[in-house]
Amino acid sequence: MDATKFDKNPYDEQYMLCHHCDLLVEIPRVTNKQNVNCPRCQERLTRYRQDTNxxxxxxxxxxxxxxxxxxxxxxxxxxxxxxxxxxxxxxxxxxxxxxxxxxxxxxxxxxxxxxxxxxxxxxxxxxxxxxxxxxxxxxxxxxxxxxxxxxxxxxxxxxxxxxxxxxxxxxxxxxSLSFLPYCAFVLLQIRAISLFIPRAVWQKIGPTIYVLTPMVAGKTGIEQNIRLCRCCHAILPMNMNRCPRCKEHGKVRDVKGIQWTMALLLTSIILYIPANMYSVMSTTFLGSTSNSTIMDGVIYMWQEGDYPVALVIFIASIVIPVLKILALIWLCYFVLKLREQTSDQDCLKMKKLYDIVEIIGRWSMIDIFVVSVIASLIRNGELMAVYPNIGAVFFATVVILTMIAAHKYDPRLIWDRTK
Incomplete structure (x- = not known):
């Protein structure tokens, strides 16, 4: 089915299916710079901005x-x-x-x-x-x-x-000369991405709704035999495995995503042990070499009186990875064992926990970039040199695997069959 050849659906601009809780939401009339949020899970579904291109x-x-x-x-x-x-x-x-x-x-x-x-x-x-x-x-x-x-x-x-x-x-x-331009690049990039609205471009490519039967706002998609395309957020019949607009394959629920999440978490836990046991950086000074782990760096900063930096490294490199792994384990357990015994308020708490995991997880890479910068700057031959070590490889892999694990997790499973 070609999206460009699909007849215009009278409901196309009227409904959206929440990508977090699967609730069908009727889109109200909104003005410029207003957002449309899901009344069930409070997730922002879309935003309206005029002339942002x-x-x-x-x-x-x-x-x-x-x-x-x-x-x-x-x-x-x-x-x-x-x-x-x-x-x-x-x-x-x-x-x-x-x-x-x-x-x-x-x-x-x-x-x-x-x-x-x-x-x-x-x-x-x-x-x-x-x-x-x-x-x-x-x-x-x-x-x-x-x-x-x-x-x-x-x-x-x-x-x-x-x-x-x-x-x-x-x-x-x-x-040096490129520092301020790079700072400007970071700010401009963040602003450009924040202004871009993918939904507006998708609507020009094809309709959002490919369901011709009547739909009822306030009910979930799975109750109405419809599903959401997780790529372009089109609303499709439950038996349509391939989205006609973005051509991506999908299912009603990515049940295997939980298995992927748990497998990736187990791998992350295994790799997190050598990430902390092995040194992430070695320093050579006048022929003498010393190695330092992540915790060594935190302790050194604290002893030197650089308490804010010590806290930043400790939170980003120790607290966030551990809490992210524990949070994802709890989210998986919630879906597998607890969701049928819970209310919407409990699910809303789990949804907020998932949002936090998605936002903060990537910031653990800060320690890898710190090692990269120091190792690239301190190269004075036999006098003094800093080199990365295998611990940095393990730690970077842990961060990447936990990010993929969070992406594989389908948050809609939190809300299925709640009381």
Whole structure:
């Protein structure tokens, strides 16, 4: 079925199916800068903004220009016993690669440079009046949906600021020409993504509702034999496995997603042990080498009196990963054992817990970026040098696996068969 050939549905602009609790919601009349929220789980379903395309284009172009400028010059510098070392953005992956940590190098390239740039290019193309084939628009929207959660430019910038405090114990820190352009890039990128409304582009590609039978607002989709496409949020008949608008395959509920989540969590728990046991960074000073784990870094910062930085690293590298794993385990247990005995209020608490897990989980990468920056800056031969260690690889993998585990979890299962 071709979405562009589907007849206009009279209910197309009237209903939305909540992607968190599966409730069919009737869309009220709203004005500019108003949001439509689900009355059951309070999730924001859509937002209405007038004339945002031009703003998205301006912010995207400016962000890409700032990123290009930031890549041309040195980023930060450090002066150690009279010797000055400079670091550019491209030097970070090059040094990690030369140290045989190609895995960390590729994570930096994709999360900090490639994925943010690709997302901005997609926004730029979709927000202009360029005439593109429908297949191309669908392809771009699908990949934007997949990539934007992996854009970590702001997390890298936070890691740089944290590393400044740690680097003051080695020498004098200074910012170079590309630092401010990169800061501007981060802010402009966040603004561009926040202004972009994918639903508006999807509606130009094809209708939102592919169900011709009457629907009743206030009832769930599963009660009315309809389902939601988790990619483009189209409303489909329950027996339609492939969305005619985005061409993505899907089911009424991703029951196997719970199994994937639990398997990924088990793997994360196993890898989290060596991530804390092995050192994430080794320092060579006058021929003597010392290794430091994540907790060693926290303890060192605390002893030096840098309490805010110590707390940031402790929360991001210890508290958040542990709490995220425990929260996802509890969410899985809730779906498998408790959901039939609970009320909507209990489910709302679980939904808020899931939202927190999705938001904060990616920030654990801050410690990996701190290690990358320090290892790229402190390279003064036999005098002093810092190298990444295997613990950083394990920890980065834990962060990625827990992010995938949260993505695999279907929050609609929380609300099924509640009292």
């Amino acid at each position: 031009q703003q998205v284009v301006v912010y995207s172009v400016c962000a890409l220009i700032m990123l290009a400028v930031a890549c041309l010059f040195f980023f930060v510098n450090i002066r150690v016993v009279g010797v000055t070392s400079n670091m550019s953005l491209f030097m970070v992956p090059n040094i990690l690669w030369a140290d045989n940590y190609s895995y960390l190098s590729m994570l930096f390239v994709f999360f900090v440079l490639v994925f943010p740039a690709l997302c901005l290019l997609i926004l730029l193309v979709l927000s202009t009046d360029i005439k593109l084939p429908t297949r191309v628009k669908v392809f771009l929207l699908v990949w934007f949906n997949r990539l934007h959660i992996w854009c970590m430019a702001e997390i890298f910038l936070a890691g740089v600021l944290v590393s400044f405090v740690k680097l003051t114990s080695y020498g004098d820190i200074g910012v």
